[in-house]
Amino acid sequence: AGFYERLQKYILTPAQLKENGFPEFVPGEPDTVTMKKSDTFLQNQSNVRTCVRCATRFLISDNGKTRCQHHWGRSFRNSDFYLSPPEPFSGCGCRSRSSGCVIAECHVYEDNKFTDVHGYVCTTEGTGVEEEPGVYALDCEMVFTTAGSELAKVTVVDQDLKVVYDKVVKPGNRVINHNTRFSGLTEKDLRGVTTSLQDVQDDLLRLFNDKTILVGHSLDQDLLLVHRTVVDTTVVFPHRMGPPYKKGLKKLCEDYLGKRIQSKVSGHDSAEDASACMELMLKKVY
Ligand SMILES: [Zn+2]
Numbered sequence: 001a002g003f004y005e006r007l008q009k010y011i012l013t014p015a016q017l018k019e020n021g022f023p024e025f026v027p028g029e030p031d032t033v034t035m036k037k038s039d040t041f042l043q044n045q046s047n048v049r050t051c052v053r054c055a056t057r058f059l060i061s062d063n064g065k066t067r068c069q070h071h072w073g074r075s076f077r078n079s080d081f082y083l084s085p086p087e088p089f090s091g092c093g094c095r096s097r098s099s100g101c102v103i104a105e106c107h108v109y110e111d112n113k114f115t116d117v118h119g120y121v122c123t124t125e126g127t128g129v130e131e132e133p134g135v136y137a138l139d140c141e142m143v144f145t146t147a148g149s150e151l152a153k154v155t156v157v158d159q160d161l162k163v164v165y166d167k168v169v170k171p172g173n174r175v176i177n178h179n180t181r182f183s184g185l186t187e188k189d190l191r192g193v194t195t196s197l198q199d200v201q202d203d204l205l206r207l208f209n210d211k212t213i214l215v216g217h218s219l220d221q222d223l224l225l226v227h228r229t230v231v232d233t234t235v236v237f238p239h240r241m242g243p244p245y246k247k248g249l250k251k252l253c254e255d256y257l258g259k260r261i262q263s264k265v266s267g268h269d270s271a272e273d274a275s276a277c278m279e280l281m282l283k284k285v286y
């Protein structure tokens with residue numbers, strides 16, 4: 001069987017999509033989605049945010065008045081800071097959870113992931129006859145803006161690990177932190193960029209149809225895309241403590257591919273991350 005067929009058994013079920021925070025349209029309201037909220041988000045009042053780096057709760061109007069002391073190597077991307085497993089942070093290697101190893105000027109938050117429920121698009125039905133739905137791995141890089149966490153780069157690789165789409169995206173709001181350590185993006189990379197999130201959505205809807213298998217690590221709502229044929233490496237390769245804990249992509253690559261990724265000081269490389277997800281699945285099924 002081909003790769004597409006072999007991946008079938010790893011495609012998330014509707015219940016798994018829901019449990020893992022994937023958005024789904026609200027019945028009767030094709031423009032509006034709903035998704036599982038993080039506990040951190042649910043605890044905040046409207047004018048309060050929780051920093052996703054240091055877990056400080058603060059009034060939005062006070063951001064920048066206290067510094068953000070955090071561990072940059074948070075072991076996985078999750079809005080619930082306290083879900084980090086009680087082991088060294090995978091990136092910075094610190095053992096203590098209390099005192100952070102990096103200090104930044106302001107806190108960052110991503111509540112907008114749960115409040116921005118409009119603007120979603122949905123992959124459309126493939127014709128099935130002439131078109132091969134395909135398997136693609138996808139990685140998104142985010143930056144922090146005055147609105148929260150916003151898309152700043154998308155990379156798609158095919159099953160031969162060839163980059164078929166790679167775009168830097170202009171965030172809709174003013175950037176307050178480029179999140180360079182993770183995004184690999186600097187102020188310079190975003191300068192002059194005019195590609196919008198909507199442009200990316202249009203491009204991806206041409207590249208994928210609803211049968212296309214999208215592979216990724218914690219593929220959630222970054223793209224404002226509703227897609228239900230998903231293979232998520234955080235689910236295929238679960239953390240030994242079970243959900244909601246997730247193994248980082250870096251650790252998965254060390255354990256299953258014997259390979260080091262995300263070791264660049266210049267930050268993560270979205271093509272490297274997307275390829276790593278594809279390689280993990282190739283390794284799993286062949
Ligand atoms: Zn902070």
Ligand SMILES: [Zn+2]
Binds near residue numbers: 070093094
């Ligand atoms: Zn640290």
